[in-house]
Amino acid sequence: MLKSKFSLLRAALACCALALGLASQAHAQTKVRLGVTPIGDYITAWVAKDQGIFAKHGLDVTLQTVAISPMAAAGLMSGSLDLATPTAVDLIQAVDSGLDLVAISSVGVLAKTTGTRSGVLVRPDVEVKKPADYAGKKIAQASLGGMLHVLFRNHLLENGVDPAKVNDVEIGVPSHFDALKGRSVDAVVTADPMLSRILATRTGTQVVSLADTVPADTVTGLVASTRTYAQKNPAVITAFRAAWKEATALVIADHALTRSTIVKHLKLPEPVAASLTMPLSVTTEVTPKQLQWWADVMRKQNMLRGKVEPQSLIAR
Incomplete structure (x- = not known):
């Protein structure tokens, strides 16, 4: 009985020490x-x-x-x-x-082969075969002047296309699927996970991966x-x-x-x-x-x- 009491006492002391240690850690x-x-x-x-x-x-x-x-x-x-x-x-x-x-x-x-992808996705009924084909198109940008928009404009400039010829509109990424499905835009510049959702539902097709337009890393x-x-x-x-x-x-x-x-x-x-x-x-x-x-x-x-x-x- 005495041995059992000592065992319980040691266990209680150990629990107290652990609790004090965790409290001290939290406090710190x-x-x-x-x-x-x-x-x-x-x-x-x-x-x-x-x-x-x-x-x-x-x-x-x-x-x-x-x-x-x-x-x-x-x-x-x-x-x-x-x-x-x-x-x-x-x-x-x-x-x-x-x-x-x-x-x-x-x-x-920017991912080349794995990870978070980004790119330009167009409606199935819209034809874009080369950068010049974006001219006159209405394209959703997550944020005008934001990272994806800058990458898209860089892609246009690198291919001799004036970004001013594109009708960019600011639409948040969560609304890119609906914007394409509802035909309110011709294309979206988007990223995963929205990119994967659009491709999986065939709401849009990918024209270019933005990772392919920039240096590695x-x-x-x-x-x-x-x-x-x-x-x-x-x-x-x-x-x-x-x-x-x-x-x-x-x-x-x-x-x-x-x-x-x-x-x-x-x-x-x-x-x-x-x-x-x-x-x-x-x-x-x-x-x-x-x-x-x-x-x-x-x-x-x-x-x-x-x-x-x-x-x-x-x-x-």
């Missing part, structure tokens, strides 16, 4: 507000949250939805977000406008902060990068987990999630060379006013 976690655009490219954020990876690295991360990526910079500058997920185009344009933002990590690159999304936040919170930046890298590796390795997380948080039907090509083209590295390419393309489209120094756009 730093709160971080991360703004995320609800598309497949940023699924790493939800995986890191759901699987306790942020917590493991001492971060209590609250995920806040950012409807469209250009709004990420506004959230950072207003102080309502600590970190956010702008595209490379958003970051460069924000800095060119006088906002002092820096990239913390990369989210992904062209960076897409970023995780960014204000320079002031990064300088004042170096430990947070270090911890976040470590957590992001770990979660990215998990996204690449565990396709079933990635798909289930997409279904759960992006509300994508399971058959559509199952059709996504894996692994997603996710990465954590971002280089000045990658940002320089974007700056050069944007300058050709008269989107920049001053000189942008790519090496200064990455937090050290």
Whole structure:
């Protein structure tokens, strides 16, 4: 009996120690507000949250939805977000406008053969055989001046087509399927998972993959902060990068987990999630060379006013 009591006492003490340890760990976690655009490219954020990876690295991360990526910079500058997920185009344009933002990590690159695809899809009854055929067509863009729009205009310019001859209209990616099916547009410039849904239902056919129009490893999304936040919170930046890298590796390795997380948080039907090509083209590295390419393309489209120094756009 005495031995049994001692065993129970030791078990109780162990539970108390564990509880105290967990309480101490929770208390030590730093709160971080991360703004995320609800598309497949940023699924790493939800995986890191759901699987306790942020917590493991001492971060209590609250995920806040950012409807469209250009709004990420506004959230950072207003102080309502600590970190956010702008595209490379958003970051460069924000800095060119006088906002002092820096990239913390990369989210992904344009996929050549696997991962998140992007491209131009046309209605089955619309004929586009060459870039010049876009002239006069009504084309849905997720965001005028956004990343996909910039890539599309770059494709036109590289093939001698004046982008002004195309009738671009701003329609959010979630509405691209309906826009094509309802014949309100001739084509959409879109990305997975919407691209996969349109192809699977034969609502549109793909004319070109945007990944085929750019250099390999062209960076897409970023995780960014204000320079002031990064300088004042170096430990947070270090911890976040470590957590992001770990979660990215998990996204690449565990396709079933990635798909289930997409279904759960992006509300994508399971058959559509199952059709996504894996692994997603996710990465954590971002280089000045990658940002320089974007700056050069944007300058050709008269989107920049001053000189942008790519090496200064990455937090050290």
